[in-house]
Amino acid sequence: MRPSRLFSSVAVVPALVIILIFFLLPIGVIIARSFTDPEPGLGQYAAALADPTTLRVLGRTFVTAIITVVVCIGLGYPFAYLLTLVGPTARTLLMVLVLVPFWTSLMARTFAWISLLQRDGPVSAVLGFFGAENVTLRGTLTGVVLAIVQILLPYMILTLYTALASIDRRQLAAAQSLGANRYKAFWQVYLPQSLPGLFAASSLVFILALGFYITPQLIGSPKEAMIAQVIGQRVEKIVDFAGAGALSGILLLATLGLFCVVILAVAPLRRGISQMVNGGETR
Amino acid sequence: MSQTTRMMLPVAAVAALALAACSSGSAPEGGDGGGGSLVFASYGSAYQDAQNEAFLDPWAAESGATVQNDGPTSYPKIQQMVESGNTIWDVVDTEPYFPVANCGTLVEEIDFTNIDTSNYPEGTWSDCSIPIAQYSTMMIVNSDTYSGSAVPSTPADFFDVEQFPGTRMVPGWAGAGALEFALLADGVAPEDLYPLDTERAYAKLDTIRDDLTFWNTSSESQQAMEDGSADMWLAWSGRGYEAEKNGASITPVWEDNLLAWASLSIVKGSKNLEQAQSFIEFAAQAEPQARFAELQPYAPADLSAKPELDELQEKWNVAKEDVQSQSIVTNVQWWADNSADAEAEWTAWSTS
Numbered sequence: 001m002r003p004s005r006l007f008s009s010v011a012v013v014p015a016l017v018i019i020l021i022f023f024l025l026p027i028g029v030i031i032a033r034s035f036t037d038p039e040p041g042l043g044q045y046a047a048a049l050a051d052p053t054t055l056r057v058l059g060r061t062f063v064t065a066i067i068t069v070v071v072c073i074g075l076g077y078p079f080a081y082l083l084t085l086v087g088p089t090a091r092t093l094l095m096v097l098v099l100v101p102f103w104t105s106l107m108a109r110t111f112a113w114i115s116l117l118q119r120d121g122p123v124s125a126v127l128g129f130f131g132a133e134n135v136t137l138r139g140t141l142t143g144v145v146l147a148i149v150q151i152l153l154p155y156m157i158l159t160l161y162t163a164l165a166s167i168d169r170r171q172l173a174a175a176q177s178l179g180a181n182r183y184k185a186f187w188q189v190y191l192p193q194s195l196p197g198l199f200a201a202s203s204l205v206f207i208l209a210l211g212f213y214i215t216p217q218l219i220g221s222p223k224e225a226m227i228a229q230v231i232g233q234r235v236e237k238i239v240d241f242a243g244a245g246a247l248s249g250i251l252l253l254a255t256l257g258l259f260c261v262v263i264l265a266v267a268p269l270r271r272g273i274s275q276m277v278n279g280g281e282t283r
Numbered sequence: 284m285s286q287t288t289r290m291m292l293p294v295a296a297v298a299a300l301a302l303a304a305c306s307s308g309s310a311p312e313g314g315d316g317g318g319g320s321l322v323f324a325s326y327g328s329a330y331q332d333a334q335n336e337a338f339l340d341p342w343a344a345e346s347g348a349t350v351q352n353d354g355p356t357s358y359p360k361i362q363q364m365v366e367s368g369n370t371i372w373d374v375v376d377t378e379p380y381f382p383v384a385n386c387g388t389l390v391e392e393i394d395f396t397n398i399d400t401s402n403y404p405e406g407t408w409s410d411c412s413i414p415i416a417q418y419s420t421m422m423i424v425n426s427d428t429y430s431g432s433a434v435p436s437t438p439a440d441f442f443d444v445e446q447f448p449g450t451r452m453v454p455g456w457a458g459a460g461a462l463e464f465a466l467l468a469d470g471v472a473p474e475d476l477y478p479l480d481t482e483r484a485y486a487k488l489d490t491i492r493d494d495l496t497f498w499n500t501s502s503e504s505q506q507a508m509e510d511g512s513a514d515m516w517l518a519w520s521g522r523g524y525e526a527e528k529n530g531a532s533i534t535p536v537w538e539d540n541l542l543a544w545a546s547l548s549i550v551k552g553s554k555n556l557e558q559a560q561s562f563i564e565f566a567a568q569a570e571p572q573a574r575f576a577e578l579q580p581y582a583p584a585d586l587s588a589k590p591e592l593d594e595l596q597e598k599w600n601v602a603k604e605d606v607q608s609q610s611i612v613t614n615v616q617w618w619a620d621n622s623a624d625a626e627a628e629w630t631a632w633s634t635s
Contacts, residue, residue: 053631119450119512139496221496222455222633233630237456238623239358 031252034245044246054230054247058254061226064145064216065209069202071149076156077198083157084164102154110215113147114138117219139221147215152205159204163197192273196266203262207255227251318347319558325376327354330579334376337575338415342565348558361550365389370552373559380458382412382548384619391549394560398567402587406612407544413567414544414584416575419520419601419610420460421540425449426532428514438468438539441515442491449514452507455497457629458622460541461488463613464517467539477614481625485632497633508533519543524580524599535599542601542610544584576602 034044048054079098083091101109116123117138127135137143167190175185213228227247234244323339325331331354339350356377364370365388375390382390390411400408407414424435428449435447442465453461462479465487471480488495496513498504504518508526516523520535527533547566549559565571572583576590582602583590592600601610618625 051631053627053634057634118510217499222630223635225630225634230630230634233456233626235359236357237458237626239362240623241359241362 027248027252030241030245031249032245033242034249037242037245044242045249048243048246048250054227054250057225057227057230058250060224061210061228061251062254064141064148064212064224064226065206067141067145068148068152068209069206071145072153072156072205073198073202075149076153076160076201080157080160080164083161084167084169098154098157101150102158106151106214109151110147110218113143113150113215113219117143117146138219139224141220141224144216144220144224147219148209148212151215152208155208156201156205159201160194160197163200164194166197167193195273196270199262199266199269203259207259210251210255318343318349319555320349320351321555321558321562322351322353322371322373323562324353324356324372324374326356333575333578334415337571337578338566339562341571342562345565346558346561348561361389365551368552370550370554372550373553373555374547374562375550376415377412377546377548378458379407379409379412379414379544379546379613380615380618380622382546383409383615384622386411387551389551391551391553391556391559393549393563397564400567402569402585404542404544404584404586404607404610404612406615407542407546407584409615412546412548413563415547415566415572416545416579416581417542417584417601418544418581419537419540419542419606420454420464420517421520421523422464422536422538423508423516423518423523424534424536425508425511425514425516426534427511434534435515436536436538438464438536441517442468442487444491444494447515449494450496450512451491451494451515451517452496452498452504452513453517454504455499455633457625458618460543460613461517462625462629463541463611464539467611473539473611476611477617478621479617479625481628485628488632505529520599520601521580524595527599528595537606537609540601540606540610542607542612545581576600 035041037044079094083094086094115121117136118124119136119138121136121138123137124135137146169190171189171193172182172185175189176182180188210226211228212226213232216224216226217229217232228251231244231247231251234240234247321339321343323334325334331352335350335352339352342348343350353372356375358377358381361372361375364372386392386409392410393413398413400413403414404417407417422435422438422441426434429435429447433446435441435443440447441451453459453464462481462484463476465484466476466480467473469483469487471483496507498507498518501519501522504516505522505526507513508516508518508523508531509529511532516533520540523533523535547563549556549563553559567585569583569585569588572585573588573590575581576583576588577592577596580596580599582600586602586607588602597603600606
């Protein structure tokens with residue numbers, strides 16, 4: 001092992017210790033409890049999965065996260081793409097637009113959304129101006145998704161931008177010089193190379209969205225409740241650590257499972273792209 | 284290409300946030316001026332300040348003990364303290380059902396030798412708890428929305444969306460009164476309320492489901508009264524008082540108000556048991572309770588207490604005789620026995 005290698009192995013230890021003590025250990029305790037309380041076994045998991053409420057809320061959590069990801073891609077991809085096109089000054093300005101909300105507390109932004117979306121609030125007034133009378137978005141899925149998207153969009157843009165910036169734009173010019181029009185060059189040369197970055201950004205946003213608690217709690221009604229709220233309710237109102245632990249375990253497992261799927265899906269994609277770019281199969 | 288996607292910036296930011304969140308809770312210090320010490324946990328803000336002024340400060344002056352405050356009250360925290368054998372809190376302010384449900388397991392039994400319960404409303408104390416103040420979970424009406432002759436004035440009106448269209452706001456969990464209120468509005472007599480016919484209560488609540496919104500913290504309900512962002516509320520009298528003081532245009536409806544009370548108990552394994560008992564005996568008296576009622580929009584639990592109230596405080600005072608005659612006392616024993624099932628049922632209903 002070279003000295004620099006050795007150094008980096010040692011350097012990782014403090015971070016590992018912190019993660020171990022403050023993250024893995026407490027999670028381990030909570031999950032362990034879900035298997036032992038009130039009696040050893042899978043009883044808590046069986047009960048949670050047999051409960052239609054759990055399944056309904058879990059399903060809704062995933063649907064909400066998926067909608068969030070789709071909207072974030074729709075808004076974030078063009079924005080990140082634009083960032084790679086403009087000059088340094090404009091890029092700095094656009095970056096500020098992304099980073100200032102990113103650095104603003106989640107609570108502050110959630111409360112701002114409450115006042116924007118409430119009955120007779122500004123959003124309702126604007127919609128009223130365009131003919132939609134008395135629309136209150138607070139307490140609706142649209143309102144919840146809007147707020148979550150606004151909070152998570154910077155993660156999408158920043159992650160996507162680093163990926164897009166590493167794509168060599170001269171390939172687009174090359175594709176066009178070989179007869180592709182601009183759209184074809186984008187679809188067949190640029191977009192495929194951005195897909196791994198898009199997957200990384202999407203999974204980051206998706207996983208963060210899965211655990212949202214404060215925002216749907218304050219902006220949504222119970223009809224939009226996500227799994228974290230049900231877990232919180234379990235602990236705070238019923239003091240049922242084992243049941244809450246089982247729900248957390250299910251969420252963790254589902255998230256990890258999905259993460260594996262994403263990683264497995266990205267690997268062949270990467271191979272395919274490098275093949276394509278290196279002169280493999282093209283039309 | 285195939286360069287690993289860099290996403291270090293957001294990840295680093297998240298890590299920094301996580302570290303910042305890892306500050307530990309406060310731990311009491313031992314050692315004092317001979318009168319012992321006491322750790323008191325309650326719900327914070329002006330409420331806990333007033334408790335200090337009315338109860339803790341005078342008791343500390345009398346007993347020579349030092350008092351430390353902590354909070355907010357959290358049931359999982361109490362359970363963790365007792366399970367780990369490291370009880371940090373001595374006296375705690377909780378919802379009334381909690382000390383009944385956990386008497387002897389999470390909270391200590393109280394010695395009632397020096398406590399006079401004869402002036403408390405029936406059902407407001409238990410082997411493990413005393414009431415220090417009363418409030419009501421009650422119907423409150425937006426007087427901007429409803430004026431003239433068509434003003435909702437009964438629980439039944441709360442459920443009458445034909446005659447009184449508008450948004451209703453109720454507490455977002457089972458134990459806060461919505462079930463009782465629905466049954467009373469549906470014609471159940473107060474004496475037949477328990478055991479709660481939850482099926483009937485949900486059927487009644489379903490009739491206004493599309494017009495319902497929920498509050499999870501009482502400050503949310505107060506905010507909604509001040510904003511006028513709902514048309515009727517099932518909310519706490521104290522919050523009604525605070526909202527009207529801040530300019531909300533609202534009217535109290537006292538019929539079938541659900542009496543609730545701030546409840547003190549001693550955490551199991553308290554390291555200052557003697558001081559805790561002494562403090563409980565002090566707080567159970569009429570005089571400090573009257574003082575508390577003057578500071579906060581709550582009424583004394585000891586009905587012999589005579590606080591000096593201004594006009595608005597008097598308007599929202601639940602200790603008045605004509606209010607008490609319309610009050611319904613929550614059956615804490617039923618809630619102690621059934622809260623877990625009831626909350627699960629509520630979650631199933633409200634999230635669907």
